[in-house]
Amino acid sequence: MSSIAWIALGSLAAWLWLLLGQGFFWRTDQRLPRRTAPGSWPYVVIVVPARDEAEVLPESLPSLLRQAYPGRAEVILVDDDSTDGTGKLAQELALRYDGLPLTVTSPGEPEPGWTGKLWALRHGLALARARRPEYLLLTDADIAHEPDSLSELVAAAGSNGLDLVSQMARLRVTTGWERLVVPAFVYFFAQLYPFRWINRERAWRTAAAGGCVLLRTDAAERAEIPDAVRQAVIDDVAVARAVRRAGGRVWLGLAERVESIRPYPRLTDLWRMVSRTAYAQLRHSPVLLAGTVAGLAVVYLAPPVALCAGVFGADAPGDTVAGWAGFLAWAVMAGTYAPMLHYYRQTLWLAPLLPFTALLYLLMTVDSAVQHYRGRGAAWKGRTYSRPEAAPDR
Structure with missing residues (x-):
């Protein structure tokens, strides 16, 4: 088989594992747990x-x-x-x-x-x-x-x-760029931190x-x-x-009645939101950055590439395998993204565009590392936290 076929099969295997083995991260049913009014409301x-x-x-x-x-x-x-x-x-x-x-x-x-x-x-x-x-x-x-x-x-x-109860506020989704990027932001967060796993005792x-x-x-x-x-x-x-x-004890879930009203009307606004902390999430490690870029490429970008190879290069058996593996991986990817789009009340036609959104996030992550090494780090409202100084002993 061709190398693209092997990559596509690896991507499909990764998506089957993400579907079943990553805490069902793609489900959006982690909402506030059962609630009974206390006899005396605390201060x-x-x-x-x-x-x-x-x-x-x-x-x-x-x-x-x-x-x-x-x-x-x-x-x-x-x-x-x-x-x-x-x-x-x-x-x-x-x-x-x-x-x-x-x-x-x-x-x-x-x-x-x-x-x-x-x-x-x-x-x-x-x-x-x-x-x-x-x-x-x-x-x-x-x-x-x-x-x-x-x-x-x-x-x-x-x-x-519970000692800590946190709800991920429903972010604003109004403009075209917000529709493309914002639901994916929460989707990727849930993939990294599956709510079901977090909410275990x-x-x-x-x-x-x-x-x-x-x-x-x-x-x-x-x-x-x-x-x-x-x-x-x-x-x-x-x-x-x-x-x-x-x-x-910690609990985290999606909010139903808590919303962020901050607008991110342009791609540059969303870019800054993601890139200011992306490299910090990777602990400022070039090794983790390289692994993340490679992982995003194989898991998110390989399926559409493999499908195109299968459609336009069908004379080679390896390309046929690549096409089918790419199609199935892309289908599983879109299927896991659909519940988050539904939660954000967005059209499900956005689900097949997730590879393009993932490419944007890949570029944002790389840019976050570049800004870090330029000394700009996690810039936010006039402050920059590239390498915080050690705090004095208490």
Whole structure:
């Protein structure tokens, strides 16, 4: 057989394994577990780190202030050295909307060894812990919550003995590029961190989605959050790992009533979103980068190439094998992607385009490595975290 036929057969074998052996990552049924209202609703403090978020705050912050939570709750917004009036706007919104109490504070520029978001969280969590709440809700400034979101999260945590409950917010999908790239982002994340595996009581792999994390306060203290993860660029996964290492139970699933409102209208916007952390996910390892590029090429790009070889080179038996193997691998690939497209309410005709989307992600990952070695690293809103300095001893 031809070399392309062997590659296509390898791709098909990989897809059959992904279909059945990777925690059924492609299913989208991991939603909040069973929930029973507690007899006494615990006290919750919501902490929102915000840097230059004046564009999205008028929609996201009121959704927190208007939470229909039966117990005591309040909001702390940490203005992370914004230049667009984020803090002042938050105070104006609190006056305009009659809801949960709001505190706006600012920690100043991060100390060496801290990424900006975790530095803001450190300041917000210190204020929150002084109030002695039972739970902390860590949520991003671009996340909008339905009025019962906090109640549902708390009920799920209490009913199932969970220390961390995280929902992956439904991302905005409006423009053509968002339709092409965003559902695949969540699909690839679930493939890397299968939710079913994470939600096992004794899971060896864990993760969280930073846009919506409900955390038991005593679990955060045992895990030394955020100090234990102060250098993390991918902070949500680092927080979940720290909680798990400290003996906590973690749950992660897809959100039904929590949405990100941040727009990514152009390909360049989506490119920056992915590339700023892609190489950090690979631990800045050239070996892992090479393996990832090769894996993406074999698993995602080889099937359509092999199918074309089979159609246009059918005189050779090897090309016929390549064509059939490529077709079957591409069909399994599209079939596993269809549930995520359905979750995002997108046409299933996008499923066969996954190889093209995977090519974009491959290029974004390579670009992430290039930016890292140029010293630009994980750039975000005027800050760059290429190689964070060591934090001083506590």
